[in-house]
Amino acid sequence: MKKLISPRHVPTFSTPLHSNTGATTGWFRAIPWLMIFVLMMIGMVGVLSLYSAAHGAWRPWASMHAIRLGLGFTLMMVVAMIPIHFIRRYAILWWVLAIMLLAVLEVIGTGKGGVQRWVSIAGFNLQPSEPAKLAVIVMLAAYFHGLYPDMLRYIRTYIPAILIIMIPFTQVLLQPDLGTSLMLLLAASVVIFAAGIPRWMVMTVFGLVLAAIPIGWSMLYPYQKSRIMVFLNPDLDALGAGYQITQSKIALGSGGVVGKGYLQGSQSHLDFLPERQTDFIFTMIGEEFGFFGCIYVIGLYTALIFLLIRYSFAMKINFSRLLVIGVAAMISFYVTVNIAMVSGMLPVVGAPLPLISYGGTAMMTVFLGLGLVISAMLNEKDVHD
């Protein structure tokens, strides 16, 4: 306590995650094995679901998904090796790279009906809005890491933070991808909230957002408006835009308590369910395994998020703490938006269920984020040394 506390080091307010005894086994014990176990469980659900989505076949999705999980796991471990201060120092580079990728997308991006979300790099379809989300979290964490707590009182402190968020937010919004841009905004807001923004500012922003909803509505694309209108009343267009929601609800509801059985989901296997391998995979799980299956999947994600929150409590480095909370928020929003969407609580916005939905970008983003989390945990001890 006599030591002067630099602003970069937040005082310990929790017991350390691991006792720092053996020098050789320290790093091994620092790895969050419980989290990795939960990740593997989720990944397994993904592979099994995609096997079912292909009517009981490894191709085309399940085997590829397993390979991607392996790649993602490797990526996570590789990222975990990077010293966390290195990440923090070069956070700006990542952020700039993400913005540039988004800008490139404006020019060469490919997508359906004038909607640009994908960019092909070396044969891989990359959706730059996903890593951009993580870049914003890392960048914000790095920014707030260097601030004295006193500075949080001033509005000018938040101008760089707003720029960090709004530049990629606007780019994603203009793609146009309302869902991802809103999720980016929400995850970033959580980071700022966790950084200790004064309460009055939270209230003011909240009030302003409520006031801005009517203005925002007028700026939406017609298809976005129709999605929202149909969401509010699916019967408006039961065979058109409301079709997905209606069929998804039928699939979930008909699953009942224990479901129709693995590979037996009639809605999914008779093609009534659209996009069953990507955004609507949770519906298929719900149809085949019922309410219990849903609880199991939600339970796994909730366990993952609570583990991350628990890790964040133990973080002594402010950057690490904010980063972990940001990653937790990102995963939480993925899961919540996806499940709320397929169960008809939110409009269809196109949000994957991380690690279960088929598709590489979101999965890689999650593994990348979790790699950073592990890196932060492995580097905790450096602070005390």
Place this chain on the structure above:
Amino acid sequence: MITRKAKQFEHTLSRRSLLLAGGQVALTSALVGRLFYLQIMESSRYEALSNRNRFDYKMLPPSRGRIFDSKGRLLAGNAEAYALNIVPSYTKDLYQSLRALSELIKLDHLYIDELMEKAEKQPSYLPLIIRDDLTQREVARVVVRGPELPGVSFDRIEKRIYPQGLLTGHLTGYVGRVSEDDITSGRVLPNMVNMQNGKSGVERALEEELRGLPGQERVLVNALGRPIKKSIEEAATPGTDIKLTIDINLQSYATSILRRGRNKPISYSDPKVQRALAADPELASAVSETEGFVFEDSLGRVVPPETGSIVVIDIETGALKTIVSTPTFDPNILSRRISNADWGTLVNHPRIPLLDRSIKGQYAPGSTFKMIVALAALEAGIINEKTRFFCSGHKDVGNARFHCWFKYGHGNVNVINALEQSCDVFFYELALKTGIQRIASMAKIFGIGLPTDVLIPGEKPGLMPDKKWKEQNIGQVWTPGETVVASIGQGYVLTTPIQLAVMMARLANGKFQISPQLKQGTPAPDAPEIGVSEASLSIIRRGMEAVLDGKKGTARNYQLDLDGVKMAGKTGTVQVKRITKAERDRGIVDNMDRPWKLRDHALFVGYAPMDKPKYAIAVVVEHGGSGSSAAAPVARDIMTYLFEQNL
């Protein structure tokens, strides 16, 4: 200070983290709550919706009952056929696919246009029926080209076939696709839209029995409506087989005898025939090239087959042994999608093959009506067997002169002579004394002017006029002259061939007003009694026996040449055009020299055996000439065949 501030800040941060954790709890709870609502509280509703999504219920058409003749020979049956379907949404271009198909199977471009129109009106994922009568060979041809024709599929179906073809056109009738009218009139249920139902003849009359009960098939379909798996929920109950009283051999024989008449067959390829056909388009449209022959009359002219009708009926049971109407049609072609050429041949035929003359052809009965007049007079006690009238060849009523067919007169004749020679004047006298009312009521006992309620639908009732009828329908008072005309079966009186057969059957039976039966095994309904004295009936029968056996009988040349079986009957020659005085003075032109349409109808009614009647017959040869020369030989041949074959 720093420490305190830091502690406070640390406190804020940990509260924030806890708030976020709380937020996560709230989100999770919302999701779980929503799923609880969907999967537990509303589960049954969604399960029902899911089932409605995945199952499609399809009607399984029952196998239609078959129709047999009295000896169990097939008149209408089912053959396996293939329906060709195409799902427009699976094709690249429906029109191109149809064009490609038209190179493999018969599909004219008009029909392709029709199909294109139909395709626009239904969802593109539903199959469109292109043809429902493909043969195995056609199927093979399409299957080979299958890869180039996406969306094309086959259904095995049953096709109605009529192995006797032309012989049973009017009798069995034909089937066709259920029409909108069939549904609105309640003849078929709406769930049978894809079925066929009887459109005419027995097919229509016994539709309910023949149809059977459709079954139900549950088809698991995907979101595109494409069937994945089928399971039979309820098997179809096949329709009942029907056995008719008809003997198809007799039907065949009667048809050929009637068509030939007194003419000689001549090869279609004969140059003479070709010349005649080229010169006379009406003749050309009345004959069929596929048959291979036409006819040549006694004057060497090329003529089409005779037009007319034959009905043979069992006088005890009313069972119809044969019921023929010529020209006829092939029910096979009408049961399918008829080609324009075939349809054209049918409707352009000058002698209307679609008209079933046996029940819908209404003819004046002519002299075959004389038995009724005689019976009425005998029963009224106006004459007896011995009463004679003098025939001078004509009779004047008021200032009108009515002629006998024999202009020199028959002299003094009694009722038996009058029937034998068909003396008109005798019946003029008789009718004037008896009056139209008595004649009409006697006629009705024998079924004249009343529908016989034969099974085949569409029967015409004929007409037996009386005073009341004339007042109501023409608004005039009945005149004695009309009674005179009616007495020889001309004027307003109209009968159908089946009515004439029924009349003869009742005259021969003598006790019951039997009615025609077509379906074997139906108990004969309790027929009302005739109520005419046997004495009067036997006088009439002796008159009819004399027609064939008497020296002056009008059909004396046409008695059966069989041991112990003789025929009794009556000829009738019906004028279709009034003979004017000028024509009579010039001398009546012989039938053969008149245009066909102006020739007399030739009629013959009879029964055999004479002593113990079994069958009654009615023959009508439209514009055939005289009843004795054109109709009596036909009846003789058929009766001979009946007894020789011991049918």
